[in-house]
Amino acid sequence: MNNKNIRNIAIIAHVDHGKTTLVDELLKQSHVFRENEQVAERVMDSNDIEKERGITILAKNTSVMYDGVKINIVDTPGHADFGGEVERVLKTVDGVLLLVDAFEGTMPQTREVLKKSLALNLKPIVVINKIDRPGSNPAKVVDEVLELFIELDANDEQLDFPVVYTSAKLGIAKLNMNDKDGGMDCLFKTIISTIEAPNCDEDGPTQMLVSNIDYDDYVGRIAVGRLERGSLKPGMTVTVCKKDGKTSNGKVAKVYTHRGLDKVEIAEAKAGDIIEFSGIPDINIGETICDPEHVEKIDFVDIDEPTVTMTFSVNNGPLAGREGEFVTSRHIRDRLFKELERNVSLRVTETAQADSFEVAGRRRTTSISIN
Ligand code: GDP
Numbered sequence: 001m002n003n004k005n006i007r008n009i010a011i012i013a014h015v016d017h018g019k020t021t022l023v024d025e026l027l028k029q030s031h032v033f034r035e036n037e038q039v040a041e042r043v044m045d046s047n048d049i050e051k052e053r054g055i056t057i058l059a060k061n062t063s064v065m066y067d068g069v070k071i072n073i074v075d076t077p078g079h080a081d082f083g084g085e086v087e088r089v090l091k092t093v094d095g096v097l098l099l100v101d102a103f104e105g106t107m108p109q110t111r112e113v114l115k116k117s118l119a120l121n122l123k124p125i126v127v128i129n130k131i132d133r134p135g136s137n138p139a140k141v142v143d144e145v146l147e148l149f150i151e152l153d154a155n156d157e158q159l160d161f162p163v164v165y166t167s168a169k170l171g172i173a174k175l176n177m178n179d180k181d182g183g184m185d186c187l188f189k190t191i192i193s194t195i196e197a198p199n200c201d202e203d204g205p206t207q208m209l210v211s212n213i214d215y216d217d218y219v220g221r222i223a224v225g226r227l228e229r230g231s232l233k234p235g236m237t238v239t240v241c242k243k244d245g246k247t248s249n250g251k252v253a254k255v256y257t258h259r260g261l262d263k264v265e266i267a268e269a270k271a272g273d274i275i276e277f278s279g280i281p282d283i284n285i286g287e288t289i290c291d292p293e294h295v296e297k298i299d300f301v302d303i304d305e306p307t308v309t310m311t312f313s314v315n316n317g318p319l320a321g322r323e324g325e326f327v328t329s330r331h332i333r334d335r336l337f338k339e340l341e342r343n344v345s346l347r348v349t350e351t352a353q354a355d356s357f358e359v360a361g362r363r364r365t366t367s368i369s370i371n
Contacts, residue, residue: 003202003272007195008226010074010090010122012114013099014107018129021168022099023062023073027260029171029184030064030071061224061274063258066188072258072274073097076113086113087120088211088285088300092226092274095123095195098145102128102136102165106144115152123195124149124161127187131177132167138177162190198226200271205291206230206238208275209298213285215341219254219278223289228298230291232269232277240280241288241297249292253279312336313356329355 013019060075074089090096096117100106117124126145128138142163149159164187166173172181175190212224236252256263256276269275286300314329336348336357347360
């Protein structure tokens with residue numbers, strides 16, 4: 001795919017302002033699904049822990065097609081305290097959708113992510129959602145957003161942000177509150193015309209910064225990121241540049257892109273797209289994948305160090321064994337080490353006691369259920 005036909009955007013929203021409903025609606029109206037396929041409800045909150053809490057904490061990718069253009073939508077954590085994580089995600093996109101509830105207005109929790117987006121020169125589009133809510137005041141909320149942008153040092157171009165008014169719930173969008181209700185078309189069109197195509201060189205030597213990792217029981221570690229240059233194919237030999245400058249060679253196994261909610265295997269990925277690949281077992285965030293003939297490292301914002309440490313040990317209290325299925329230290333150990341494959345901000349250390357483990361992480365990212 002020619003990268004002129006790609007747009008990469010991140011979505012920023014306070015919890016419950018309608019991010020999931022909006023993405024569901026974009027998927028429905030972009031017809032990425034065959035008629036007989038159902039759009040799973042609550043797309044972006046699919047992680048169980050998140051569902052339980054009703055918050056979205058992991059960055060995930062979805063893509064929608066409109067008018068021959070592939071729009072990759074990257075989720076951002078709705079919290080302020082994930083410094084490195086937010087920046088990594090924002091570096092893969094050229095613009096952001098700031099989604100604000102037309103009734104509640106701007107909320108302080110999205111401030112940090114928005115500030116980082118503006119500082120990275122990303123183009124914002126403001127979506128005022130829930131315009132159907134009785135008592136909502138879209139005009140006032142737009143003024144609030146403008147004030148917030150000024151406070152956060154947005155540049156003139158960013159202050160000139162386009163606004164799209166939506167009711168994700170009713171599936172409608174419009175550019176002016178006085179306009180007739182339409183479908184999501186005006187939002188798709190605004191994204192395509194406002195956000196630039198990724199400035200990536202498709203013909204250059206392969207280069208990609210690993211901005212996230214995923215894990216799959218069958219293929220192992222999966223690297224996620226935007227392909228900066230060239231192409232990536234299964235079977236290709238690549239050089240991995242570690243953060244300390246050391247290099248090693250590895251072989252790409254499977255290459256994936258996103259289609260709707262699905263991750264699909266492809267024969268070749270092209271620069272500009274947000275992709276995933278397997279094959280390098282110890283790949284990590286912040287490492288650069290290069291063509292072995294052109295080893296050039298990309299600078300990277302480091303991951304925040306853990307802020308909380310706690311000890312996990314086997315329950316040796318009087319009620320031990322009465323509740324729960326997995327109770328031995330081997331189960332705890334396996335579960336913690338499995339989590340390490342996915343959660344880059346986690347550290348697990350074995351302690352002097354055989355059945356205790358010291359776990360360090362960053363607050364909410366560290367939620368682990370043992371089952
Ligand atoms: P998220 O936390 O930002 O992903 O928010 P959700 O998409 O889960 O929406 C939170 C709640 O707001 C749900 O009950 C939705 O049905 C509701 N909601 C989402 N969009 C709209 C809208 O446009 N109008 C109204 N009235 N409710 C909405």
